[in-house]
Amino acid sequence: MNKLAVTIADQNFSLRLKNPVITASGTFGYGLEFAPYGDLRKLGALVVKGLSLEPREGNPMPRVAETPSGMLNAVGLQNCGVEDFLRHKLPLLPSADVPVIVNLYATSGDDFASLAGILGAEPSIAALEVNISCPNVREGGAAFGQDPFSAAAVTETVRKNAGKKPVIVKLSPNVTDITEIARACEAAGATAISCINTLSGMAVDLAGRKPRLANILGGLSGPAVKPVALRCVWEVSRTVSIPVIGIGGISCAEDVLEFILVGATAVQIGTANLMQPDSAFQIIQNLPAACEKYGVTNWGDLRGKLATEPAASAF
Ligand SMILES: Cc1cc2nc3c(=O)[nH]c(=O)nc-3n(C[C@H](O)[C@H](O)[C@H](O)COP(=O)(O)O)c2cc1C
Numbered sequence: 001m002n003k004l005a006v007t008i009a010d011q012n013f014s015l016r017l018k019n020p021v022i023t024a025s026g027t028f029g030y031g032l033e034f035a036p037y038g039d040l041r042k043l044g045a046l047v048v049k050g051l052s053l054e055p056r057e058g059n060p061m062p063r064v065a066e067t068p069s070g071m072l073n074a075v076g077l078q079n080c081g082v083e084d085f086l087r088h089k090l091p092l093l094p095s096a097d098v099p100v101i102v103n104l105y106a107t108s109g110d111d112f113a114s115l116a117g118i119l120g121a122e123p124s125i126a127a128l129e130v131n132i133s134c135p136n137v138r139e140g141g142a143a144f145g146q147d148p149f150s151a152a153a154v155t156e157t158v159r160k161n162a163g164k165k166p167v168i169v170k171l172s173p174n175v176t177d178i179t180e181i182a183r184a185c186e187a188a189g190a191t192a193i194s195c196i197n198t199l200s201g202m203a204v205d206l207a208g209r210k211p212r213l214a215n216i217l218g219g220l221s222g223p224a225v226k227p228v229a230l231r232c233v234w235e236v237s238r239t240v241s242i243p244v245i246g247i248g249g250i251s252c253a254e255d256v257l258e259f260i261l262v263g264a265t266a267v268q269i270g271t272a273n274l275m276q277p278d279s280a281f282q283i284i285q286n287l288p289a290a291c292e293k294y295g296v297t298n299w300g301d302l303r304g305k306l307a308t309e310p311a312a313s314a315f
Contacts, residue, residue, distance in 0.1 A: 004287060006044070006266050006299055008127070008243045013166040013191045015099060015127050017044035017266060020299070021256065021284050024247055024270035025050050025103035025129065025170075026075065028280075030089040034273065038281030044266060045099040048085070050131050051119075052104070053111055055081035065203045065212040070222030070249070071271055072203050074215035077105060077134070082118055090124055099126030101168070104158075107137040113157045120163035127166040130158050133174075133197045145172040145197075148184035159189035166191035168245065171236070173225075174200045178232050179239040186240040193236055194245035194268065196229045222271035223249040230262050237263025237304060251275070253283050253290035263304040 004019035025047040028034055040046060058078025065072045080089070085102075093100050102119050106112040112130070119125055132145035132154055144150045151169070159167050169185040171178055173196040182193050198219025203212040229248020237244040246264035250256060251272040259267045272279035296302045 003298065004284075008166060008168070008192045008245070008265060010166075010191045010242045013164065015045070015166045015191075017099060018042075019044045019284055019287065020260065020264075020266035021280055021287070022047060022101070022245065022266055022268045023273060023280050024268035025131070026073075027270040027273045030080075030085065031093050031100070032089065034277055034280075037278040041094050041097040042284055043098050043280060044284075045101050045126065046093075047101040047103050047129055047268065048089075049079050050077050050103040050105045051079050051082045051085055051115070052077065052106060053082055053115055055079065055084065060214040062212065062214055063218070065218065067201070067203055067220065067222075068224065070220050070224030071274070072201055072213060072218035072220055073198070074213045074218035076215065082115060086118070086122060090122070093124070095124035095126070100124060101127045101129050103129045103131055103170070105131040105134045107135055109138075109153060109157050112154050113161050116158040116161035116167075120161055120165050125165065127168055127191070128158060128162050129168040129170050129194060130154060131170050131197065133170070133172040143172060143174075145170075145181060146175055148180050151181045152184040152188035155185045155188035155190050168192045168194050170197055170247075171195040171232070172197045173228055173232055173248075179235050182236040182240050186242050190242060192243040192245060192265070193240060194247055195232045195236055196225070196248045199225055199228060221248070222275075223251060225249045226255065230258060233259055233264050234262040234306065250283075251279060253286035254294075256283060256287060257290055257294055257296065257302065260299060260302050261304075261306050263306075265299075265303065 059076030201220040226249030243265035246259035247268040
């Protein structure tokens with residue numbers, strides 16, 4: 001297939017990608033760290049590490065642990081802060097040739113508004129991705145993304161302040177019904193939904209009788225979460241009419257096709273970048289052959305075309 005391009009758009013905002021492969025926030029640094037492993041301009045887009053208004057040091061060590069077919073992380077949203085990113089990192093990225101999507105997070109609506117205002121005014125940023133898996137400190141500390149009302153409120157706030165940028169809202173799988181949250185974000189003005197963020201988990205050091213992460217709890221990612229991510233993308237894409245970006249355990253071109261088949265318009269590569277730093281570039285290179293192997297001649301023929309029985313249920 002020659003035409004790998006996809007468009008992430010709603011009625012008002014649009015982002016064109018030369019292929020559907022994006023690198024996921026927190027697994028690709030600020031982009032430049034991965035330039036030695038491939039040409040950044042070949043990516044569909046890149047998402048930078050989650051940015052906050054002020055720099056953050058993150059959680060104490062140890063903050064990553066390997067698990068069967070995956071990893072746990074409790075990095076704690078360490079980042080350089082929005083100002084340092086705009087001044088020292090963004091100018092070095094080839095943003096004219098690859099869309100740079102900035103992942104942002106905050107612990108209050110006001111901070112989300114300020115961040116969206118700063119980032120929305122920056123011409124070399126292509127879109128904003130809102131991480132709503134962070135605690136709402138003003139409302140008792142539950143994550144914004146665990147409640148449809150606060151998820152909608154954050155979406156609306158970012159949308160209002162983001163100028164002409166598409167706003168992608170990134171959902172947590174740690175909820176009872178992800179479609180309820182997706183619907184609320186769509187109604188509040190999200191351009192697209194990305195899912196999933198990591199699954200809450202923990203790992204134990206039996207001999208030491210202690211948790212393996214200093215933070216005790218962490219987020220599970222990697223191939224182990226792919227079935228959960230596929231299920232979420234399938235459910236969400238049948239619920240909303242805006243595009244869905246699939247994330248979770250993707251490590252080869254066939255995985256990309258699977259996510260598009262269940263309804264994704266594009267995908268993000270996360271933990272695979274940490275296992276093999278040129279993963280995203282390899283996946284893009286292998287996409288045309290995988291499309292040929294599975295008879296995919298255009299994305300529209302594959303997207304959401306999973307054959308299911310009419311009465312498909314959970315099991
Ligand atoms: C070390 C690490 C750091 C992450 N940091 C962020 C982050 O800052 N913001 C965010 O929205 N997601 C973050 N994520 C979640 C990933 O972007 C992705 O949603 C998740 O890992 C599932 O995809 P994967 O299985 O391909 O890794 C992080 C994941 C990992 C492993």
